Amino acid sequence: xGAGHAHRLYRHGHSPVHALPPHTKLAxxxxxxxxxxxxxxxxxxxxxxxxxxxxxxxxxxxxxAGFLLKRLLIEVPFVAFAVLMPFVAExxxxxxxxxxxxxxxxxxxWNVLAKGTLGVAASVLLASTTELRELLLGLQRLRLPxxxxxxxxxxxxxxxxxxxxxxxMRIARESRGFEARGVRHWxxxxxxxxxLFIRSYERGERVHLAMVSRGYAGSMPVIxxxxxxxxxxxxxLTLPLAALVVCLLxxxx
Amino acid sequence: MxxxxxxxxxxxxxxTGVLAAGAIAVSLRGARxxxxxxxxxxAGLVAAFIFAVQMLNFPVAAGTSGHLLGGAxxxxxxGPFTGVLCVSVVLLMQGILFxxxxxxxLGVNITDMAIVTTVVGYAVFRGLxxxxxxxxxxxxxxxxxxxxxxxxxxxxxxxLIYAVGGTTDVSIGKVATAMxxxxxxxxxxxxxxxxxxVGAVIAVRPDLVYGARGLEQKLxxxxxxxxxxxxxxxPAPVAARxxxxxxxxxxxxxxxxxxxxxxxxxxxxxxxxxKVAHDKGIDSRxxxxxxxxxxxxxxxxxxxxxxRLSGGLAGVIGVGVTVVAGSTVFWVVRRRRTTDASxxxxxx
Numbered sequence: 001x002g003a004g005h006a007h008r009l010y011r012h013g014h015s016p017v018h019a020l021p022p023h024t025k026l027a028x029x030x031x032x033x034x035x036x037x038x039x040x041x042x043x044x045x046x047x048x049x050x051x052x053x054x055x056x057x058x059x060x061x062x063x064x065a066g067f068l069l070k071r072l073l074i075e076v077p078f079v080a081f082a083v084l085m086p087f088v089a090e091x092x093x094x095x096x097x098x099x100x101x102x103x104x105x106x107x108x109x110w111n112v113l114a115k116g117t118l119g120v121a122a123s124v125l126l127a128s129t130t131e132l133r134e135l136l137l138g139l140q141r142l143r144l145p146x147x148x149x150x151x152x153x154x155x156x157x158x159x160x161x162x163x164x165x166x167x168x169m170r171i172a173r174e175s176r177g178f179e180a181r182g183v184r185h186w187x188x189x190x191x192x193x194x195x196l197f198i199r200s201y202e203r204g205e206r207v208h209l210a211m212v213s214r215g216y217a218g219s220m221p222v223i224x225x226x227x228x229x230x231x232x233x234x235x236x237l238t239l240p241l242a243a244l245v246v247c248l249l250x251x252x253x
Numbered sequence: 254m255x256x257x258x259x260x261x262x263x264x265x266x267x268x269t270g271v272l273a274a275g276a277i278a279v280s281l282r283g284a285r286x287x288x289x290x291x292x293x294x295x296a297g298l299v300a301a302f303i304f305a306v307q308m309l310n311f312p313v314a315a316g317t318s319g320h321l322l323g324g325a326x327x328x329x330x331x332g333p334f335t336g337v338l339c340v341s342v343v344l345l346m347q348g349i350l351f352x353x354x355x356x357x358x359l360g361v362n363i364t365d366m367a368i369v370t371t372v373v374g375y376a377v378f379r380g381l382x383x384x385x386x387x388x389x390x391x392x393x394x395x396x397x398x399x400x401x402x403x404x405x406x407x408x409x410x411x412x413l414i415y416a417v418g419g420t421t422d423v424s425i426g427k428v429a430t431a432m433x434x435x436x437x438x439x440x441x442x443x444x445x446x447x448x449x450x451v452g453a454v455i456a457v458r459p460d461l462v463y464g465a466r467g468l469e470q471k472l473x474x475x476x477x478x479x480x481x482x483x484x485x486x487x488p489a490p491v492a493a494r495x496x497x498x499x500x501x502x503x504x505x506x507x508x509x510x511x512x513x514x515x516x517x518x519x520x521x522x523x524x525x526x527x528k529v530a531h532d533k534g535i536d537s538r539x540x541x542x543x544x545x546x547x548x549x550x551x552x553x554x555x556x557x558x559x560x561r562l563s564g565g566l567a568g569v570i571g572v573g574v575t576v577v578a579g580s581t582v583f584w585v586v587r588r589r590r591t592t593d594a595s596x597x598x599x600x601x
Contacts, residue, residue, distance in 0.1 A: 108421030115259025154297020194453025
């Protein structure tokens, strides 16, 4: 991922949300999710308000609804799980359309679905308005250990390279007539994984040597330190604070 | 198995978060010893490898396919500390970038998918390698068994976390049966692929497999027709014995305080909940939990009479159990590592 082409998760733009420093956005998204998670599940209207808040952010960031909804699809496995819950949970049962469902299970399914969806939506908004490099800088700014940030940045930078190598190996396999159909073909796939590991590790060694030859001594120089003014902080924290108000209302009402 | 937001309650999420942070801090130091200054690029590339290999689908039966979790594989190939780091970084990036797994559930996800799989996998692997004959085949067999146990191990860890802090009202027995049952099946696939992968790497670059480092034959020189041990090249590794007690105590105190505080804050919840429960006449929960065998399941209930006390207790006990379990496992692994005296890569 060199300069010039951004990751497909990121949506380029010049909105006020894009312009915010990354660590304020990270903190805001995290605080928002914490507030959402600690809302009582019976306050159904509160989750509606949260969704409205996120929609306002998406509007400000000029992220189209279709894009956001498509990315929400990652949640589908849990929807399946949540649908099962009313059938297997304990407690009093209620008849809905001729099916005997557990009341607690219904609440549980609603709880997981609502909070999970809002969490996913918040992360999607964060990822689509913040460049990868900025996200890493923000994490570093939020006192994540520098070594961890370096590892993460190498993973991000070389993730596409390694994935492409895997894709090339798959194409090589398929062009020789291989098709994985069952357990008998696991050996071939495992050999590919082994080869991929060796290639990745050796690439890591080469990258390290290249870094050493350019003066690397264990820490990366930070050339683009990010800072945030008080105004930017308060702008970013509007979202979790608004959510907090909703949450407190949810507790008291 | 990526847990979304809202599936595990706030105190337990916070406690697992603290546990995960502690484990990552320990792993950062451990990985520096495993890889020294090469840590960043190598661990980064291995994390990219784990990320890619999780996308490698292997067909199981007609139509269905599974994918690797990679915890045991990472631990065996690059060492337990680097393994924990790599899988944690993968999970962190999946959470932030791909919204796969909730932000507040990061602690839960890292605890059960990065820490438990890696530690269980590596502990089993080390134990088997010590017992089995010193041959390459045994490394493959040991990796098979390690991966086979690591996945249900993660499922058990998840079930425990759920028992302490699950927000839904599905009985522990059902969750345990479903999770462990499914993950035993997944574990078989994971085990086969892990074993075969390690075997494939050993066949080509045995020096790269961290778990097989003790296996290399001593270099022998033929001097005047006799085989003599070659003099050791490079300095002997110095066992760094820094005190980690301060770290443990700080971590434990922080997590206890945090869990107490957070659960206190969260435990105004049951009052409201109880009210609704009374209103709607769905108060049958307490009865059901009373019949539950596990004491922890009882503590985890927010809706019992003394809600505040029970919530705080659940948090503190959860932290206690997880921290003690986590530190014991790390202690054991560390002891094993330091007594192992395997040569540390000297770097370039």
